[in-house]
Amino acid sequence: MALKAAGRGAIPPFHVMDVMLRAARRQRTHGDVLHLEVGQPSTAAPAKVIAAAQAALTGDVLGYTDAYGLMALRERISDHYAAEYGVTADPRRIAVTTGSSGAFVLSFLAAFEAGDRVACATPGYPAYRNILQALGVEAVIVETGPETNYQPTPALLDAVQGSLDGLIVASPSNPTGAMIGGEDLRTLADYCRGRGMRLISDEIYHGITYAAPAETALSHDETCIVVNSFSKYFSMTGWRLGWMVVPEDLPRSVECLAQNLFISPPTLSQLACMAAFDSRDELDANVARYAENRKLLLRELPKAGFDKLASADGAFYIYADVTGMTGDSRAFCGQILDQTGVAITPGVDFDPRRGNRFVRFSFSGSTEDMATAAGRLIDWRKS
Ligand SMILES: Cc1ncc(COP(=O)(O)O)c(C=O)c1O
Numbered sequence: 298m299a300l301k302a303a304g305r306g307a308i309p310p311f312h313v314m315d316v317m318l319r320a321a322r323r324q325r326t327h328g329d330v331l332h333l334e335v336g337q338p339s340t341a342a343p344a345k346v347i348a349a350a351q352a353a354l355t356g357d358v359l360g361y362t363d364a365y366g367l368m369a370l371r372e373r374i375s376d377h378y379a380a381e382y383g384v385t386a387d388p389r390r391i392a393v394t395t396g397s398s399g400a401f402v403l404s405f406l407a408a409f410e411a412g413d414r415v416a417c418a419t420p421g422y423p424a425y426r427n428i429l430q431a432l433g434v435e436a437v438i439v440e441t442g443p444e445t446n447y448q449p450t451p452a453l454l455d456a457v458q459g460s461l462d463g464l465i466v467a468s469p470s471n472p473t474g475a476m477i478g479g480e481d482l483r484t485l486a487d488y489c490r491g492r493g494m495r496l497i498s499d500e501i502y503h504g505i506t507y508a509a510p511a512e513t514a515l516s517h518d519e520t521c522i523v524v525n526s527f528s529k530y531f532s533m534t535g536w537r538l539g540w541m542v543v544p545e546d547l548p549r550s551v552e553c554l555a556q557n558l559f560i561s562p563p564t565l566s567q568l569a570c571m572a573a574f575d576s577r578d579e580l581d582a583n584v585a586r587y588a589e590n591r592k593l594l595l596r597e598l599p600k601a602g603f604d605k606l607a608s609a610d611g612a613f614y615i616y617a618d619v620t621g622m623t624g625d626s627r628a629f630c631g632q633i634l635d636q637t638g639v640a641i642t643p644g645v646d647f648d649p650r651r652g653n654r655f656v657r658f659s660f661s662g663s664t665e666d667m668a669t670a671a672g673r674l675i676d677w678r679k680s
Contacts, residue, residue, distance in 0.1 A: 308431050309427055311423065311646060312627065312642075312646045313643075315627075316334045316634070317335075319631065319634055320332065320634060320640035323638060323640075327638060330638050331638060331666050331670040331673070332659075332666070333639060334642045335661060336614075338534070338583060338613075339661050339663065340532045341532065342532055342536060342570075343531070343532065343572065343573055343580060344576070344579065345572035345576050346533065346570055347569070348572070350568070353568040357564070357568060359565055360564065361560050362564050364555040364560065367393070367564075368388060370393055370570065371391040371393060371540075373571050374386070375388040376574070381513075382513045386542050390542060390545070392548075392552070392555060393538065393562045394538075394539045395537050395559055396538065396539045397499065397501050399539060399559060399562070400540065400541040401524065402558065403541065403558070404497055404524065404541060405428060405429055405434060407547045408547065409429075409462055410434075410462075412433065412434070412435070414437050414462055415437060415465060416437045416464045417429070417437065417465050418449045418453075418465075418470075419438050419439070419647065420447065420473060420651075421465075421467065421648075423646050423647060437457055437461060439454065440648075440651070441453065443605075446476075446607075447473040447608075448466070448476075448477050449466065450485075451484060462494060463494050463495040463496070463497060464489050464496050466496070466497070467498075468500070468502075469502040469505065469610060470502075472616045472644070472647045473608070473614065473616040474502075474607060474608060474614050474615065476511060482517055486514055486518035490520060496514060496522070497521065498521055500513055500514070500525045501529050501539070502529050502530070502611050503530060504531075504580070505529060505530050505587060506610060507609070507610055520544045520545075522541055525539060525541075526538070526540070527570050530583075532580065532583060536570065538566040587660060589664050590613070590660035590662070591609055594660055594671060595609065595615070597671035597675065598617065598658070598671065598674070600678075601675045601677070603658075605620070614660070616644070616647075616655060616656075619654060620654045623654070624653055626644050626645055626652060626655060629656065630643045630656060633674070633677065637670075637674060638673065639673055641657065642656065642657040643655075643657075644656055
């Protein structure tokens with residue numbers, strides 16, 4: 298007799314993984330792939346973090362920690378809020394998590410009941426809606442476009458049919474790099490609070506901005522959940538460490554969930570990553586390279602026909618509207634890879650309905666790779 302398989306596990310895949318597989322195949326046959334599809338820094342963790350990890354490997358038992366993580370680390374994160382944003386984040390309400398991904402699972406379980414409805418802007422990071430779906434929470438898609446800088450607004454939320462229990466925002470966002478300015482963030486926070494909606498602010502790309510620095514939702518709302526990570530600015534994706542600032546009404550449930558689901562976040566990474574806060578020069582040099590790459594691509598991509606680009610005010614992505622070039626972004630990215638060796642990501646991951654008309658360029662690699670990729674795309678367009 299066939300065994301039962303749960304429908305809630307049947308969530309959409311990450312299409313970018315297919316691109317990565319195809320890129321690896323191309324690399325084996327042609328050896329010429331330029332990776333503009335990857336969503337992570339191309340650099341290692343800061344040198345001081347690596348040295349701290351080496352010391353911890355031989356000097357520490359590396360057992361479990363508290364479910365919320367090491368207090369010394371939570372105090373460092375709290376200091377970071379004071380120094381960076383001038384806000385108070387009580388270390389007792391900072392939970393260190395297994396990447397921001399772990400924080401999403403904890404947040405959604407602590408804040409929403411099965412059957413609740415949570416607004417997610419598209420284009421957006423697909424895991425929000427896919428994790429919500431796996432937990433039986435309805436992800437209500439709010440389509441955004443260049444008119445609102447690809448960010449949700451009260452008017453767009455008003456237009457949603459039925460009630461909402463929460464809103465997830467990301468500033469800077471993946472895939473557009475679009476940011477929410479301080480006033481707009483306050484307006485969204487007020488909107489949510491006034492309607493009993495829980496605001497979850499994904500701040501994972503903070504530190505990687507090209508004009509104004511990003512604002513934390515914590516400055517505007519004590520009831521929101523702020524999620525962040527060591528993955529992007531701190532250049533530590535594989536160390537699997539993030540954190541969340543837990544609002545006053547949820548610490549105990551988040552703690553019990555964390556104890557039962559994860560026991561504790563990875564200890565070696567916790568011990569090492571404290572040094573990340575003393576590595577600003579190295580990390581800011583990465584951001585300076587991203588800024589150079591961004592400038593180069595914003596100048597060169599239009600020469601290859603990619604001239605409808607999102608603002609890319611932060612993160613390391615450029616989201617391009619390729620309407621008129623294709624109606625099938627997956628096939629289009631495959632064709633570009635086959636003909637140029639440049640790997641880029643189709644928009645279908647980020648926007649289920651309109652994604653076939655969009656692609657994402659990641660500029661987290663070297664400036665030399667960006668220049669070569671742009672040159673190849675311009676030649677391809679001419680051919
Ligand atoms: C917007 C956004 N949030 C969260 C994540 C998850 O990151 P991590 O679990 O490594 O912290 C990503 C990864 O690409 C992302 O782009």
